[in-house]
Amino acid sequence: MSGPMDVAFLSAAALAERTSVDDAIEALEGFLLGGFDPDDDPARTGADVPAGQILLMPAAFGDLAGVKLVSIAPANPECDLPLVQAVYVLLDGGTLTPLATLDGTYLTTFRTSAVSALAARRLARPDSGRLALFGAGVQAWAHARSLSEVLPLRHVDVVGRRRDRVDALVARIRDELGIEAASADAGAVARADVVACCTTAREPLFDGRLLRPGTAVVAIGAYQPDARELDDATLAGASVVVESRGSALREAGDVIQAIRSGAITTDDLICLRELVLGEAGPAEDAVRVFKGTGMSWQDLAVAGLLHRRASG
Numbered sequence: 682m683s684g685p686m687d688v689a690f691l692s693a694a695a696l697a698e699r700t701s702v703d704d705a706i707e708a709l710e711g712f713l714l715g716g717f718d719p720d721d722d723p724a725r726t727g728a729d730v731p732a733g734q735i736l737l738m739p740a741a742f743g744d745l746a747g748v749k750l751v752s753i754a755p756a757n758p759e760c761d762l763p764l765v766q767a768v769y770v771l772l773d774g775g776t777l778t779p780l781a782t783l784d785g786t787y788l789t790t791f792r793t794s795a796v797s798a799l800a801a802r803r804l805a806r807p808d809s810g811r812l813a814l815f816g817a818g819v820q821a822w823a824h825a826r827s828l829s830e831v832l833p834l835r836h837v838d839v840v841g842r843r844r845d846r847v848d849a850l851v852a853r854i855r856d857e858l859g860i861e862a863a864s865a866d867a868g869a870v871a872r873a874d875v876v877a878c879c880t881t882a883r884e885p886l887f888d889g890r891l892l893r894p895g896t897a898v899v900a901i902g903a904y905q906p907d908a909r910e911l912d913d914a915t916l917a918g919a920s921v922v923v924e925s926r927g928s929a930l931r932e933a934g935d936v937i938q939a940i941r942s943g944a945i946t947t948d949d950l951i952c953l954r955e956l957v958l959g960e961a962g963p964a965e966d967a968v969r970v971f972k973g974t975g976m977s978w979q980d981l982a983v984a985g986l987l988h989r990r991a992s993g
Contacts, residue, residue: 687780688779688780688781688782689781689782689991690781690782690783690784691781691782691783691784691987691988691991692784692787693784693786693787695991696783696784696787696788696791696987696991697787697791699987699990699991700983700986700987700990701830702794702795702798702826702827702830702831703830703831704986704990705791705792705795705982705983705986706795706798706799706802706831708982708983708985708986709792709795709796709799709979709982709983710799710957711982712742712978712981712982713953713954713957713958714957714958715742715743717742717954717978718925718954719924719925719927719928719952719953719954719976719978720925720926720927720928720952722740722925722928722976722977722978723738723739723740723977724927724928724931725737725738725976725977732752732754732756733752733753733754733755733756734752734753735750735751735752735753736749736750736751736752736753737749737750737751738751738976738977738980739977740976740977740978740980740981741774741981742774742978742981742982743774744773744774744775745771745772745773745774745981745984745985746771746772746773746774746777746981747769747770747771747772747977747980747981747984747985748769748770748772748977749767749768749769749770749785749788749789749977749980750767750768750769750770750785751765751766751767751785751789752765752766752767753765754766755881758818758881763786763819764818764881765786765789765790766785766786767785767786767788767789768782768783768784768785769782769783769784769785769788769980769984770782770783771783771981771984771985771988780988781984781988781991783984783987783988785980788980788983788984788987789975789980790819790820790823791823791983792979792980792982792983793820793823793901793973793975793979794820794823794824794826794827794828795827795979795983796924796953796973796975796979797824797827797828797877797899797901797971797973798827798828798830798831799953799957800899800922800953800956800971800973801828801831801832801875801897801899801971802831802832803956803957803962803963804897804920804922804956804963804969804970804971805832805874805875805897805969806874806895806897807833808833808874809832809833809834809874809875809897810832810833810834810835810836810874811834811835811836811837811838811872811873811874811875812825812828812832812834812836812837812838812873812874812875812876812877813837813838813840813865813869813870813872813873813875813876813877814837814838814839814840814850814876814877814879815840815841815867815876815877815878815879815880815882815886815887815902815910816840816841816877816878816879816880816902817839817841817843817846817847817849817850818846818879820879820901820902821839821841821850821877821879822850822853822854823879824877824879824899824901825837825850825854825858825860825877826857826858828875828877828899829858829860832875834858834860834875835860835861836860836861836862836863837851837854837860837861837862837863838862838863838864838865838869838872838873839851839854839862839863839864839865840864840865840866840867840869840886841864841880844864847864848864850862851863851864867886867887867888868887868891870887870888870891870892870896871891871892871893873892873896874895874896874897875896875897875898875899876892876896876897876898876899877898877899877900877901878898878899878900878901878902878910878911879901879902880902880910881902882902882903882908882909882910883903883907883908883909884909885909885910885911885912885915886910886911887912887915888912888914889911889912889913889914889915889916889917889968890914892915892968894966894967894968895965895966895967895968895969896968896969897968897969897970897971898911898915898919898968898969898970898971899970899971899973900935900970900971900972900973901972901973901974901975903933903934903935903974904932904933904934904974904975905932905934906931906932906933906934906937906938907934908934909934909935909938910935911935911939911970911972913938913939913942913944914944915968915970916935916936916939916944916945916970917939917944917945918967918968919945919967919968919969919970920951920962920963920964920967920968920969920970921936921945921949921950921951921970921972922950922951922952922953922956922963922969922970922971922972923936923950923951923952923953923971923972923973924952924953924973924974924975924976924979925952925953925954925976926947926950926952928974928976929950929972929974930947932974933972933974935972936950936972951963953971
């Protein structure tokens with residue numbers, strides 16, 4: 682057992698060297714297959730501060746516990762700083778002795794895209810080759826990379842507000858992933874097999890009527906009840922997967938507003954755990970939506986994996 686003087690800090694560079702998206706997916710699935718119910722995850726708490734928000738995200742399962750301290754500063758992207766920054770403290774589950782601290786900013790980005798890849802691998806058609814990617818920040822890049830590891834992507838259309846960032850992401854996808862990419866407008870969803878929404882938008886990004894049956898849609902940007910990236914047309918009639926019903930009804934504005942308008946009902950929601958356990962799945966000809974807001978257990982699962990790799 683580690684003592685207080687043994688606590689190490691794992692940097693983003695150190696973490697990036699030690700695991701893959703497939704490893705992270707396996708760790709996340711391990712929690713769900715091992716009996717963890719995301720509805721038992723403590724709700725995140727937070728406080729508004731002048732520059733944005735500070736959030737606290739604790740979790741515990743098995744021989745691990747942990748907590749993430751998150752800051753969200755909306756003005757940061759204009760200063761070329763991350764919107765979301767964080768630090769993570771991993772603890773022994775039995776004694777709550779600190780085991781390690783991790784770069785929580787990297788952890789958040791990595792685990793978010795890994796959760797999306799986990800869902801997309803089950804929701805997207807196996808031959809999905811074209812991705813419409815909304816956003817040009819760190820999460821957009823992480824999703825391009827993670828989705829390319831679980832799907833046979835051949836082309837990525839990048840949709841964003843700032844042309845310089847879109848062009849930079851297009852070049853990075855071409856150079857580092859070896860996938861053809863181009864800047865595009867919201868109409869790219871009509872050609873897409875998969876759509877990923879990784880933005881700070883508070884209003885819908887595209888007209889859901891353009892989506893073809895069987896298209897998989899991942900939306901992770903909106904995490905407040907009054908913000909959404911997806912319109913009612915996207916969700917109505919879709920197979921809608923959420924991390925947990927409780928978290929979705931607290932935080933997922935896309936879902937909350939669609940329920941409020943009558944486009945979907947609470948009974949329409951499929952939990953990620955049900956999808957992983959094979960207890961539920963998408964309808965064959967429906968649009969398949971995964972709506973994520975991020976949960977504490979996901980950080981714990983991936984942080985535990987990263988710590989084991991660093992210690993081994």
